[in-house]
Amino acid sequence: MNHAQETPTRLRAIQLRWDGPTVVVHPEDESRFVKEGAWAVSACQSKLAAERFVQQFTSEFLTSIRIWCQEHAKSVAACYVPLPTNSNLNVFVVTQSAQYDFGLSEAVAELEFSLFEKNWPSDINQIPAGSMEDLQTFFDPAASIQVYGNPG
Amino acid sequence: MGTPAEHRLKADRHARFLATISDEFPDWLATVAFYTAVEWIEMMLAGRGHHSKSHFDRKSALKKHFPNRALNEAYNTLFNASLDARYLSIERCPAVDQIRSELIARRLDHITKYAASYIS
Numbered sequence: 001m002n003h004a005q006e007t008p009t010r011l012r013a014i015q016l017r018w019d020g021p022t023v024v025v026h027p028e029d030e031s032r033f034v035k036e037g038a039w040a041v042s043a044c045q046s047k048l049a050a051e052r053f054v055q056q057f058t059s060e061f062l063t064s065i066r067i068w069c070q071e072h073a074k075s076v077a078a079c080y081v082p083l084p085t086n087s088n089l090n091v092f093v094v095t096q097s098a099q100y101d102f103g104l105s106e107a108v109a110e111l112e113f114s115l116f117e118k119n120w121p122s123d124i125n126q127i128p129a130g131s132m133e134d135l136q137t138f139f140d141p142a143a144s145i146q147v148y149g150n151p152g
Numbered sequence: 153m154g155t156p157a158e159h160r161l162k163a164d165r166h167a168r169f170l171a172t173i174s175d176e177f178p179d180w181l182a183t184v185a186f187y188t189a190v191e192w193i194e195m196m197l198a199g200r201g202h203h204s205k206s207h208f209d210r211k212s213a214l215k216k217h218f219p220n221r222a223l224n225e226a227y228n229t230l231f232n233a234s235l236d237a238r239y240l241s242i243e244r245c246p247a248v249d250q251i252r253s254e255l256i257a258r259r260l261d262h263i264t265k266y267a268a269s270y271i272s
Contacts, residue, residue, distance in 0.1 A: 109225035
């Protein structure tokens with residue numbers, strides 16, 4: 001196995017394609033999404049529940065976050081959602097700022113609260129702009145969905 | 153797991169320690185401010201019979217038992233900014249004046265007052 005060649009490819013997050021109100025996994029990443037779909041089954045403990053979860057996760061949860069990012073594009077550079085392997089949903093908002101953006105705190109908290117009220121309890125945190133390696137301090141980009149921003 | 157009184161005692165101790173930290177250590181200011189907030193929140197949750205198993209569990213429980221927007225925003229900001237302060241380089245840690253004004257004087261103060269009003 002040649003790690004030197006494989007590592008850069010693995011770092012790239014799973015990309016989504018947004019066609020109006022519908023969202024699909026980018027064709028190039030579909031096999032990874034399906035292969036790593038074990039995340040959904042382990043989160044839901046049954047295949048049927050997992051399929052329903054993935055559908056709602058994509059159409060409700062990811063879409064809400066995507067819209068929020070678009071509304072806060074001046075402050076938000078990118079956004080990632082690690083594939084959940086348990087009941088905890090995490091969201092990482094990469095800011096335009098290179099330091100913690102206190103001006104964005106209320107909006108992030110409001111997003112987290114509104115998702116909680118829609119039965120999507122999640123932990124949403126902002127990370128100052130930096131390198132892809134910095135992101136790995138907090139999560140694995142290769143096992144994440146990029147909801148917003150240019151592919152890293 | 154602790155009683156509300158035990159969490160209050162720890163919150164007071166953390167607050168006293170926080171007051172001793174100099175501007176030289178913004179990362180520790182943010183971290184101790186956050187853990188002071190944790191004890192206030194745990195005190196309030198313990199009063200509702202909830203004992204958090206994780207940070208995620210605590211955030212969800214706070215929204216469920218105390219759905220006050222400002223309180224939750226204050227706690228989230230302390231959690232998030234202290235997380236960045238702990239795990240990122242010093243250059244990218246929030247500046248000490250922001251930690252003192254935004255985190256301690258504003259958010260932690262809000263949580264402390266909210267918790268005090270909850271006791272009384």
